[in-house]
Every structure is written in C-alpha cells, then in structure tokens.
Amino acid sequence: MINLVDYKNERQYKTVFFETFGCQMNKLDAELSLGLLQEDGYSIVDKVEEADVILYNTCSVRQHAEDKVYSHLGALRTLKKKHPDVIIGVLGCMAQKDAQSIFKRMPHVDLVCGTRMFTRLPELLLKIRNHGNHVLAVDEDEIVDVKRIAAYRPNVYQAFVTVMRGCDNYCSYCIVPYVRGREVSRTIADVEREVLELVSNGCREITLLGQNINSYGKSLPGNITLGDLLIELNGIEKLERLRFVTSHPKDMSRDLIRTMSQLDKACEYLHMPAQSGSDRILKKMHRGYTAGYYRELIQYARDLMPTIKVAGDFIVGFPGETEEDFQETVCLMEDIRFQNSFIFKYSTRTGTKAAELTDDVPDEIKKKRNTTLLDLQKKISLEENKKLIGRKLQVLVEGASKSDPNKLSGRTRQNNIVVFKGQPALVGTLVDITINEATDLTLFGTI
Ligand code: 5AD
Ligand code: SF4
Numbered sequence: 001m002i003n004l005v006d007y008k009n010e011r012q013y014k015t016v017f018f019e020t021f022g023c024q025m026n027k028l029d030a031e032l033s034l035g036l037l038q039e040d041g042y043s044i045v046d047k048v049e050e051a052d053v054i055l056y057n058t059c060s061v062r063q064h065a066e067d068k069v070y071s072h073l074g075a076l077r078t079l080k081k082k083h084p085d086v087i088i089g090v091l092g093c094m095a096q097k098d099a100q101s102i103f104k105r106m107p108h109v110d111l112v113c114g115t116r117m118f119t120r121l122p123e124l125l126l127k128i129r130n131h132g133n134h135v136l137a138v139d140e141d142e143i144v145d146v147k148r149i150a151a152y153r154p155n156v157y158q159a160f161v162t163v164m165r166g167c168d169n170y171c172s173y174c175i176v177p178y179v180r181g182r183e184v185s186r187t188i189a190d191v192e193r194e195v196l197e198l199v200s201n202g203c204r205e206i207t208l209l210g211q212n213i214n215s216y217g218k219s220l221p222g223n224i225t226l227g228d229l230l231i232e233l234n235g236i237e238k239l240e241r242l243r244f245v246t247s248h249p250k251d252m253s254r255d256l257i258r259t260m261s262q263l264d265k266a267c268e269y270l271h272m273p274a275q276s277g278s279d280r281i282l283k284k285m286h287r288g289y290t291a292g293y294y295r296e297l298i299q300y301a302r303d304l305m306p307t308i309k310v311a312g313d314f315i316v317g318f319p320g321e322t323e324e325d326f327q328e329t330v331c332l333m334e335d336i337r338f339q340n341s342f343i344f345k346y347s348t349r350t351g352t353k354a355a356e357l358t359d360d361v362p363d364e365i366k367k368k369r370n371t372t373l374l375d376l377q378k379k380i381s382l383e384e385n386k387k388l389i390g391r392k393l394q395v396l397v398e399g400a401s402k403s404d405p406n407k408l409s410g411r412t413r414q415n416n417i418v419v420f421k422g423q424p425a426l427v428g429t430l431v432d433i434t435i436n437e438a439t440d441l442t443l444f445g446t447i
Helices: 004-010 024-039 063-075 077-082 093-098 100-105 118-131 176-180 188-200 226-234 254-262 279-284 291-304 323-336 363-386
Strands: 015-020 053-058 087-092 111-113 135-137 158-162 205-209 241-245 269-271 309-316 340-345 392-400 408-412 417-420 430-438 442-446
Touching: 015 024, 024 053, 024 087, 024 118, 024 158, 024 205, 053 063, 053 093, 053 118, 063 077, 063 087, 063 093, 087 093, 087 118, 093 100, 093 111, 093 176, 100 111, 111 118, 118 135, 158 188, 188 205, 188 226, 205 226, 226 241, 226 254, 254 291, 279 291, 279 323, 291 323, 309 323, 309 363, 323 363, 340 363, 363 430, 392 417, 417 430
Parallel strands: 015 053, 053 087, 087 111, 111 135, 158 205, 205 241, 269 309, 309 340, 417 442
Antiparallel strands: 392 408, 392 430, 408 417, 430 442
16 A cells, blocks of 8 residues: 555656547546546647656557557657656557557556556656556456546536446447446436536536447436436536437337436437448447347437437458348448448457457458448438528537637537637537538537
C-alpha cells in the first residue's frame, strides 16, 4: 500500500499526453481517467514531447486499431532513450488482451493497464516512479467504480454514462467478451446518482452506454431491466433527453420499444447493429436472429415511433460470405434505410470462434463490398435528410460548429447534426430549427 504522505510529496510527473482509440466507452473511460489524473495534479498536453506521462487507451476490435497503437509505441523508442524518466503506458482492450507480451515487444513501455484498472492510474504511475518500470495491472475481477469529477467534463450539456460493462454474447467474430469480461450492471440508484450530479452541473442529454445495453440488469437481483432504468431517469427534472447504445437485436425486447415510445425524454433513436443481411452468415456469427426478425423489430419501432432513426453496423467479408450473402446485406440496408451505418471489413481476432474459420474473402473483395455499402449508405442518408427540408426540428445546442465557428451546432432527438446561425447564449438550450438544406451528414437551418 502506498503511504499517502509520500504519495503527495513525491508527485513529480505533472503533464500527461492521452490518446484514445475505439468505441464510445473507451472515450468515456479516457474522460474519467483524465478527471482522476487532473484531480491528482496532472495537466493535459497535446504533444508527446511535452509530456511526463504518455498514455494510449487502446482498442482490439480490429487488427488495424492495434497496428496503429504498436506503430505509435514504436515511434516513442527514441524519445524514451533520450528521456528515460518519461512514463509510457498502454491502457484498455489491447492491454487486457496482450498483457505481458506488450513488454516483450515494446520493452520501453512502463505500464500495461487493463480495462478494469484505469481507476487506479494515479497509484500505478506512482508505483512506476518509485519502483521502476514494467507494471502490469490486468486484474479480471476488479469492479470498475469511479467517482466522476464533473468539473473536468469537456461538454457540459451532453454526457455519456456507463451503465454496464462487458458482454456475455460471444458473437463469433468479436474479441470484446474476452477483453471486457462478463456483463456487470450498475444499480439504478448508482446510475441515477451520477446522472443527477451531471444534470445539476448543467447536463441536458444523457446517453447510457453498454456493450450490450439491452442486457442491462441481468447481473442485478430482482429482474431489473433497461426499461426500469429509463423510467427512473425520465423522472429527473431538467434532464431533457435520454439515449442508450448499443442495442443487440436478439436482446431488444418489444417491451423496451414500448417503454421508449411512452417516455417523453427517450429519444427516437436506436443504434442497433445488424452486421449482415444473410441468415446463413448471421448464424455463423452466432447473432441469434434472422434478417427477417430484424426487419420486424424495426417495423414495430416505427409503428410506435414514426420519426425514429436507426443507425447500424455491418461487417463485410466474414468467412464464407458469398456474393449472394452480400447482396442480402445490400437488400437489408435498402429496406431499413438506416440514418447512418458503420461498415467494417472482417478482421480475424485470435481466440474467437470465427478465428477457427478460414478468412477466405480476399481483401480486394472486402474493400469492394465495403465501398458498395458506404456509397449506398451515403445515398440513403442524403435522401432521408432531404426529406427533412421544410420541417421544424427540436435541437439541443452543443456549441460552435466545427466547420464554421460563426455558426452553432446541435443535435435533433433523432441524432441528426444541425448547423445554424445563432447567439452563443443559446448553447445548452433547446431551440426549434427549420431545416432548409441537407447533406448526407448534416442538416442546415434557421431558428
Ligand atoms: N472484424 C470487423 N469488425 C468487427 N466488429 C467487431 N468485431 C469485428 C471484427 N472481428 C465490428 C462490429 C461491431 C463494431 C463495434 O465493430 O460491427 O458492431
Ligand atoms: Fe461483441 Fe457481439 Fe458483444 Fe457486441 S454483442 S460486444 S459484437 S460479442
């Protein structure tokens, strides 16, 4: 155990460079980690050359994401030689997965900190400072319990809140259950406490996060569901909007869709990955539903919430995917008319079930299928967005627009980005915007 007095006195490493890869949960873990480090006296710098501590929060979902981190780490060899006191750390999914082998491959790395240990960062960094390098912290039984320090939040009006971690689904291609562990849900009271604090600090929109959010509550006593959590949070005064991601079609209940449609704060938005439109491939993916079931679920949601928008994920080039299989995916995309889709080329992950199959779709075909889906999605997004021209939509103003700092930007309940002219004082409020122009990614309008 570290003596707290020594800890405070010996703290010398004051600046931190932090880069994060991967999903929204990683981004939130980064925000929470930086909150802890700032509370501990660190300031954030945006150049590695200025940092005493360099941390990468990593993703393992595809090989490409890992290659990027290893190449960043390799590039730090010279810096570490020149400045041996600089601490280099790998956090997150790749740390959990590759553990000790990261030190073998990159001996200049000092810290490998898994997906459940980031709450101990200040303590771990001190350990390296006092006792030398190569600290490995990848305990699988650790429960993540972190006090959110609202003062360090980058966006006051919109926040993500993790309600469950891990995944028990074991889709055949996916590494997440191995690096994020079994599903663990936070209690409703715990989540509510965090949301209340965020709201009292000005937050108006909350997105609940979970790798497999429809399984929220399964690890808790008393048949708690995500619907129960939504009902509870919907009662919070001054909170305007609630979203949740990511939904699994197999676990998405009609009850939950009905509950969404009945709660005024629950937004008409679903992120529900389909992954493929071919039943043969869905079966090989161990997804537990058919394309027909997916279509019915969306139809049910649209019957209850006609304005609902759906975002999807797709994997192209899964082992054995034929042209016919792929055409069924094209067909599903055309039928559902997603608001946007994240499209990935299949990447073999060692240790998963699908890694036992031959990765037999050549890369050129994967690329071609990827481009075909991207182009189709772009066309659908543009057509759907154009349908909104002339409509008046409620927008939560988030801040200055990234593309034009003289304008403001915000989101609709359906998660469309809207850019418009307005006073900075409107930031954090809800305004009605009449849409008069649309691209595939952005709506433009006037108050
Ligand atoms: N290869 C390609 N894409 C993958 N995803 C998950 N695992 C893999 C993999 N091995 C995609 C899925 C998931 C998203 C987060 O990443 O579409 O929904
Ligand atoms: Fe991975 Fe499937 Fe779990 Fe999503 S539901 S995190 S794709 S195993």
